[in-house]
Amino acid sequence: MVAAAQHSVPVTVLTGYLGAGKTTLLNRILTHEHGKKVAVIVNEFGEVGIDNQLVIDADEEIFEMNNGCICCTVRGDLIRIIGNLMKRRDKFDHLVIETTGLADPAPVIQTFFVDDEVQTQASLDAVVTVVDAAHITQHWEADEALEQIAFADVILLNKVDLVTEEALVALEQRIRGMNAIATIYRTRDAEIAMDSILGVNAFDLGNALKIDPEFLNETAHEHDETVASIALTEPGTVDGDKLNQWLGELLRDRGPDIFRMKGILNIKGEDCRFVFQGVHMLFEGRQDRPWRPDETRKNELVFIGRNLEEMGLEKAFRACLVGGEF
Amino acid sequence: MPKPLLNLTWQTLLADYVTALAWSPDGSRLAGCSAAGEVVVFDARTGASMALQDKQGLSVDAIAFSADGKFLAAAGQAGTVSIWQMAADSAELSAKLLTQLENPRVWVDCLRWHPYQPELAFNLGRYVQVWDAVEQSVIATPAFETSSVLDLAWHPSGDYLTLSGNLSVKTWRRDDGYNAPEIRETGGASGAIAISPDGQYLASGNNDRTLLVWEWDNPYPWQMQGFPAKVRQLAWSTVQPQGGSPLLAAACADGVVVWAKAKDADERWTSHVLDLHSAPVTAVAFQPQSTLLATAAEDSWVCLWQQSTQAAQILEGAADGFSTLAWSPQGKYLATGGCGGEVMVWGKVMTGKGFG
Numbered sequence: 001m002v003a004a005a006q007h008s009v010p011v012t013v014l015t016g017y018l019g020a021g022k023t024t025l026l027n028r029i030l031t032h033e034h035g036k037k038v039a040v041i042v043n044e045f046g047e048v049g050i051d052n053q054l055v056i057d058a059d060e061e062i063f064e065m066n067n068g069c070i071c072c073t074v075r076g077d078l079i080r081i082i083g084n085l086m087k088r089r090d091k092f093d094h095l096v097i098e099t100t101g102l103a104d105p106a107p108v109i110q111t112f113f114v115d116d117e118v119q120t121q122a123s124l125d126a127v128v129t130v131v132d133a134a135h136i137t138q139h140w141e142a143d144e145a146l147e148q149i150a151f152a153d154v155i156l157l158n159k160v161d162l163v164t165e166e167a168l169v170a171l172e173q174r175i176r177g178m179n180a181i182a183t184i185y186r187t188r189d190a191e192i193a194m195d196s197i198l199g200v201n202a203f204d205l206g207n208a209l210k211i212d213p214e215f216l217n218e219t220a221h222e223h224d225e226t227v228a229s230i231a232l233t234e235p236g237t238v239d240g241d242k243l244n245q246w247l248g249e250l251l252r253d254r255g256p257d258i259f260r261m262k263g264i265l266n267i268k269g270e271d272c273r274f275v276f277q278g279v280h281m282l283f284e285g286r287q288d289r290p291w292r293p294d295e296t297r298k299n300e301l302v303f304i305g306r307n308l309e310e311m312g313l314e315k316a317f318r319a320c321l322v323g324g325e326f
Numbered sequence: 327m328p329k330p331l332l333n334l335t336w337q338t339l340l341a342d343y344v345t346a347l348a349w350s351p352d353g354s355r356l357a358g359c360s361a362a363g364e365v366v367v368f369d370a371r372t373g374a375s376m377a378l379q380d381k382q383g384l385s386v387d388a389i390a391f392s393a394d395g396k397f398l399a400a401a402g403q404a405g406t407v408s409i410w411q412m413a414a415d416s417a418e419l420s421a422k423l424l425t426q427l428e429n430p431r432v433w434v435d436c437l438r439w440h441p442y443q444p445e446l447a448f449n450l451g452r453y454v455q456v457w458d459a460v461e462q463s464v465i466a467t468p469a470f471e472t473s474s475v476l477d478l479a480w481h482p483s484g485d486y487l488t489l490s491g492n493l494s495v496k497t498w499r500r501d502d503g504y505n506a507p508e509i510r511e512t513g514g515a516s517g518a519i520a521i522s523p524d525g526q527y528l529a530s531g532n533n534d535r536t537l538l539v540w541e542w543d544n545p546y547p548w549q550m551q552g553f554p555a556k557v558r559q560l561a562w563s564t565v566q567p568q569g570g571s572p573l574l575a576a577a578c579a580d581g582v583v584v585w586a587k588a589k590d591a592d593e594r595w596t597s598h599v600l601d602l603h604s605a606p607v608t609a610v611a612f613q614p615q616s617t618l619l620a621t622a623a624e625d626s627w628v629c630l631w632q633q634s635t636q637a638a639q640i641l642e643g644a645a646d647g648f649s650t651l652a653w654s655p656q657g658k659y660l661a662t663g664g665c666g667g668e669v670m671v672w673g674k675v676m677t678g679k680g681f682g
Contacts, residue, residue, distance in 0.1 A: 057431060059451075061474060063492045063515040065534045074533070076474060076492060076515060084385060084403065084433070087343040087361045087649070089666070115533070116555035116579055120606065 008123045009086070009095050012198065013108050015148040016130035017101035017139060021158040025130055025190035025197075026098055032194045036093040039085055041078065043100045054092075056081055060100065062107050065114065071255045071281035074111040079118055086121045094198075095122060102144050105151040106259070109279050112203075126153040126200035129182075130190060133171060134162040146227040149175055150259045150304050152182045153202035160186045180215040180229035180302050181262060205275045205286055209262050211302055227259075230308045232301045232317055237268040242320040247283065254311055255281035263301035266291070268322050331618070331630055331639050332660055332672035336373030340364050341381045344649050344663025345402070346388055351395045353654040354416035356661050358669050359386035365400045365408070366669075367419045370659055373671065376419035378410055387435035393442045397424070397459045401434035407448055409459055425462060427455075436477060440500075441484045449475040454489055456504070466504040470496060476517050481542070482525045490516035495530050510545065512538055520560035522572045529574055531557030537576050539585075539595065548595055555579040561619075563612040563634070573634055575619055577607035582621050584634045602629050602637050609650045614657040622648035628662050644668040 012029070016022045030038055039054045058077040066072035078097065085092060099108060105127055112124045129152035139145035149155060155175060160168055172184060185192055201207050211231050243265070251258065258280060265274040276285030291297050299321075303313055342362035349356055349370070356368040362381035368374065379386070379400070386402035391412075398421060401407040406428055410421035429450055437448035444459040453469040473492035480487055481497075487504070488497045492515040496507035514534030521528050521542075530538045530547075537550040537557050559577035566572050571587035574595075582600040587593060605625035612619050612634070619631040624647035632638040644664025651662045660672045 061492070063473070063533060065514040072534075076476075080433075080435075080474070084387070084435070087345065087385065087665070089342045089361070117558070117606070 008119075008121055009092055010125040010199070011095045011097060011112065011122050012125050013105065013127045014096060014098045014130070015103065015105050015127065015152070017132060017135075017145065017148075019135070020101075020130040020132040021156070021187075021190040022098055022130050025128070025156065025192070026096060028190060028192070029096060029194070029198070032198075033094055037090060038094045038096060039092045040096045040098065041081055042098045043103065054085075060103055069281070070106070072110070072114070073107040074114050075107045078108065078111050079115050082118050082122055104144065104147055106147070106280055109151065110282060113279065113282050113284070124203045126197065126202040127151050128154045128156065128197050130156045130158050131175070132159055133157045133168060133186075134159045136171065146178065147259065149178050149182075150227050152179060153200060154197050155179070155182045155184045156187045156190060156192060156197075157184060158187045158190050161188045176212060176215055176229075178227050178229060179304055180211050180231050181209070181260075181304070183210075203277070205277060205284065206288065209264050209275075209300055209302065211300065226306050228305075228308055230303045230313055232299070232314055234299045234318065234321065235296075236266070236299070236321045236323070237297070238265050238274075238299060238320050239322050240267045240269075243267075246316055246320050250311065250313075250316070251278065251281045251283060254305075257307055257311075258303060258305040260304045261302060263299070264288070265299050265301075266297040330675055331632075332641065333675050334641075334643070335371070335659065335671045335673040337643065337668065337670040338368070338373055338375065340366065340667040340669060342667050343385075343665050344667060344669060345385060347650055347652040347661045347663050347669070348389045348391055348398075349652055349654045349659075349661065350391045350412070350416070351393060351655055352416060353656045353658060355391075355412070355419065356652075356654075356659075356669075356671065357389050357391065357398055357400075358661075358663060359389045359400050359402070360667060361385040362667075363402065363404070365389065367398070367412075367421065368669070368671075369417070369419060370654065370671065374419065376421075378421055378423070379408065387433070388437045388448070390437055390439050390446075392439045392444050392446070392459065394444065397439075397444060397446075399437055399439070399446050399448075399459075401437050401448055403433045403435075405429035405432040405434060407434055407437065407446075407457070409446070409457075425457075425459065427457065436475065438478055438480055441480050441482055443484065447478055447480070447487055449478060449489075451475070452491075454478055454487070456487070466498075468496075468498045468504040468507065473515070476515065477519045479519050479521050479528075481521055482523055488519060488521065488528065490519045490530060492516075495519060495528070497528075510538075510540060510547070512536075514556075517556060518558060518560050520562055520574075522562040522574075523564045524566070524572060526571070527562070527574070529560050529562070529576075531560050531576060531578075535578075537574075537583075537585075539574065550576075550583075550585065550595065550597070553578040553583070554581070559607065559610050561610045561612055563617055563619075564614050565612075565617060567617055567633075573612065573617060573619075575610045575612065575621075575634065577610050577621070579606055580604060580623070580625075582607055582610055582619075584619070584631075598635065600629070600631055600634075600637075602640075603627060605647060608648060611651055611653050613653050613660075614655060616657060620651055620653065620660055622651045622662060624648070624665065628660075641670075641672060643670050 365379035518531035628641040
């Protein structure tokens with residue numbers, strides 16, 4: 001994973017089930033971006049349309065890169081479309097990709113980190129997932145619904161007017177248990193301040209890791225879902241070699257079950273924070289700003305994925321601390 | 327740097343990014359198309375031009391002359407495949423629009439004429455249509471099925487049509503009505519294929535950072551690894567400088583790797599890297615009947631590599647980068663296209679020594 005070029009076009013990925021309110025949100029984005037050139041790639045029919053905006057209807061097409069490994073899949077249709085769009089003189093200011101309710105968000109995200117041609121031209125801003133607060137309960141059994149929540153940076157809990165406050169609170173807790181880093185908003189008609197979903201820079205490593213404090217405060221998480229988040233906050237310094245070895249093995253063996261991870265580390269012998277993120281097996285890390293004198297040096301990591309409990313993440317990470325058992 | 331090999335003969339400007347350039351077989355005419363949707367024919371010597379299609383908003387991405395030079399085909403994001411009949415007099419630039427094949431909601435970005443018949447193959451999503459330009463009828467529609475068709479190539483013998491896509495390269499025989507294809511597996515998606523002009527080798531550039539080369543009659547490929555990114559462009563030389571095998575140039579990110587087969591019994595392929603470019607390489611092409619290699623890149627340089635090894639000249643003139651290039655079939659001219667719409671034709675410097 002390599003950070004995309006600075007002048008590249010920001011990309012918003014919009015996921016959610018059909019009927020959740022994606023199209024309403026998309027039309028709000030287009031109205032808001034009026035005057036800018038926005039290209040929209042849609043994978044299912046909807047009433048999209050603002051004058052002068054380009055809407056491209058594409059069939060989603062998954063390309064393997066490594067004999068079928070799911071971590072190394074990309075979206076061939078996006079590579080082709082983005083490559084072609086960027087040839088034009090009047091390039092686009094913003095690209096919005098609307099996925100179908102049944103799409104796996106991972107190949108979309110991986111495309112922006114794996115394909116060098118796309119990487120130099122476009123950069124992911126955020127994955128925005130619209131959840132139908134009234135009907136999501138019918139979809140908990142579906143992998144797609146869980147994955148769309150797990151991969152999200154921003155979650156719109158839409159149609160809140162159709163459910164009770166108690167139901168909403170329960171829903172928020174359940175979603176928070178799956179994804180500890182997404183920002184959750186309650187909306188009606190997908191009405192939301194645009195700066196909450198655009199210009200989020202969620203994939204920018206320089207951005208602070210924001211773990212919901214409530215998630216950290218809750219002592220006992222109900223991990224009854226197969227998809228869940230685990231957040232680790234540990235004082236101390238990390239042995240860089242041990243960490244490398246652990247993460248390497250973890251991603252190799254359990255990559256398909258780890259959807260996303262983010263972290264800030266205090267590495268032994270380093271004056272700067274080390275920041276990293278991952279999507280399945282893809283890993284990207286670099287040195288960040290120096291630790292401030294008044295700052296308590298610590299390590300914060302968040303994993304979002306499937307069957308995380310059995311991976312023994314906390315114990316394994318502690319073993320990477322200087323002085324930790326190995 | 328040695329004495330220049332090429333001088334600028336003429337130049338002009340299209341409205342947007344030059345997506346493709348193609349020479350007529352006799353080298354008298356050059357055709358170009360752009361991201362603004364223009365299709366223009368130029369006189370090779372003077373640069374005099376005739377617009378066959380004005381800008382129309384949607385990009386035209388592919389353009390090619392038929393083997394006999396009678397037809398010019400172009401296609402792009404509108405899904406329309408247009409075929410013009412060229413005037414018999416090669417000094418005449420005008421052309422008559424013969425056929426327009428509409429394919430709504432499909433981007434046609436790849437078209438190739440049969441090496442000697444007036445038969446045009448072009449991609450339509452997951453399949454290819456082979457069109458008879460004289461009879462004006464569909465000959466066949468071989469289906470790649472498993473993914474969109476990413477590239478296509480005719481075997482120089484004219485007996486086979488090869489398509490590439492996700493996880494494989496498939497070859498159909500022309501004489502059995504494009505029946506069951508022969509399938510060659512690739513580790514990832516094959517985005518570029520090229521068959522050597524002698525018909526001996528098939529190369530596939532893949533998104534898993536490998537290059538595969540098959541002998542035409544051998545199902546087991548050589549696999550070339552070590553590329554930093556996907557292999558985007560391929561070109562074979564027409565000449566065979568070493569042990570009877572042509573050279574293969576493969577572009578990947580900012581670099582170009584040139585492969586040659588060793589003469590010894592191991593039949594290994596050896597390579598060297600040409601790394602002068604500082605931005606992605608957009609096109610590579612060998613001068614016909616020579617080992618002079620031209621490489622175009624987004625860094626605003628076209629580099630000429632003597633014997634595919636030594637940088638001999640750098641051509642400039644497209645400030646936003648070069649997007650494509652094409653040698654005239656006789657090797658007399660090099661046409662280069664720019665990201666800002668520049669079309670430039672370069673000719674041999676007459677006073678210098680020979681080429682290659």
